[in-house]
Amino acid sequence: MDRDHTHMTREETWHTLIELKAVEGEMPAGRWNLDEANLDEANLSGAYFSGANLSEAYFSEANLTRANLSGANLNEAFLRGADLNGADLSEADLSKANLIRADLSGANLSGANFSGADLSEADLSGADLSGADLSGADLSGADLSEADLSEADLSKANLSGANLNGTDLSEANLNGTDFSRTDLNRTKQR
Numbered sequence: 001m002d003r004d005h006t007h008m009t010r011e012e013t014w015h016t017l018i019e020l021k022a023v024e025g026e027m028p029a030g031r032w033n034l035d036e037a038n039l040d041e042a043n044l045s046g047a048y049f050s051g052a053n054l055s056e057a058y059f060s061e062a063n064l065t066r067a068n069l070s071g072a073n074l075n076e077a078f079l080r081g082a083d084l085n086g087a088d089l090s091e092a093d094l095s096k097a098n099l100i101r102a103d104l105s106g107a108n109l110s111g112a113n114f115s116g117a118d119l120s121e122a123d124l125s126g127a128d129l130s131g132a133d134l135s136g137a138d139l140s141g142a143d144l145s146e147a148d149l150s151e152a153d154l155s156k157a158n159l160s161g162a163n164l165n166g167t168d169l170s171e172a173n174l175n176g177t178d179f180s181r182t183d184l185n186r187t188k189q190r
Contacts, residue, residue, distance in 0.1 A: 007046040007066060016044065035073075050088075070108075095133075105143075115153075125163075135173075 008016065014027040022037045032052040040060040047067045055075040059082045066086045074089075077097045088108045096116045105125045113133045121141040128148045135155045139162050146166040154169075156176040168188040 007068065008048050010048045013044070013048040016047065055093075120158075 011027065014023065017023040017034075020039065020042050022034065022039055022042075032049070034057055035053050035055045036057060037054070038058045039062055040058050041062060042059070043063045044059075044067055045063045045065045047064065049067060049069045049072050051071045052069075053073045054069075054077055055073050057074070057077045059077060059079045061081045062079070062083070064082055064084045064087055066088075067084070068088045069084075069092050070088045070090045072089070072092045074092055074094045074097050077094065079102050080098050080100045081102060082099070083103045084107050085103050086106045087104070089104075089112050090108045091111045092109075093113045094117050095113050097114070097118070099114075099117055099119045099122050101121045102119070103123045104119075104127050105123045107124075107127045109124075109127050109129045109132050111131045112129070114137045115133050116136045117134075118138045119134075119142050120138045122139070123143045124139075124147050125143045125145045126147060127144075129152050130148045130150045132149070132152045134149075134157050135153045136157060137154075138158045140158045141161045142159070143163045144159075144167045145163045148168045149172050150168045150170045151172060152169075153173045154177045155173045158178045159182050160178050161181040164182060164184060165186045166188065170189055
């Protein structure tokens with residue numbers, strides 16, 4: 001199967017996890033519980049993890065392009081350097097997750113919870129972060145060019161040195177946000 005150009009079904013994702021020795025046995029009917037699973041460097045492009053419990057799971061340098069992680073629990077997950085280009089993380093819980101240097105370009109992150117997450121030097125260019133909770137998140141040096149941050153909560157977030165060229169900050173909560181070394185001249189604000 002060419003996983004770079006397709007979306008996997010729930011069953012195909014489970015089979016891939018068995019091949020990776022991350023799980024064993026029959027696929028559970030309900031919500032998957034893969035907390036603390038080690039999937040570092042795994043190719044999970046197009047995988048289906050919608051609603052799964054992936055808290056404290058390890059996805060360092062993993063390929064999760066176009067993966068469906070909508071509504072997933074990724075609280076305190078380790079996604080350092082992961083490729084999440086075009087992934088669906090809408091309404092996912094990524095609070096306190098490590099996303100240093102992760103590629104989230106073009107991802108659907110609307111309504112996601114990134115409170116206290118480390119997104120320093122992450123690529124969020126063109127991402128949909130509308131209504132996302134980024135309170136207290138570290139976005140220092142992140143690329144947020146052309147990202148939609150409308151109605152996002154950026155209170156007490158660190159955006160020092162971030163690229164905000166063409167970023168939509170309309171109706172975003174910017175109370176206590178650190179914009180040091182950040183050019184706000186090219187942002188979109190209503």
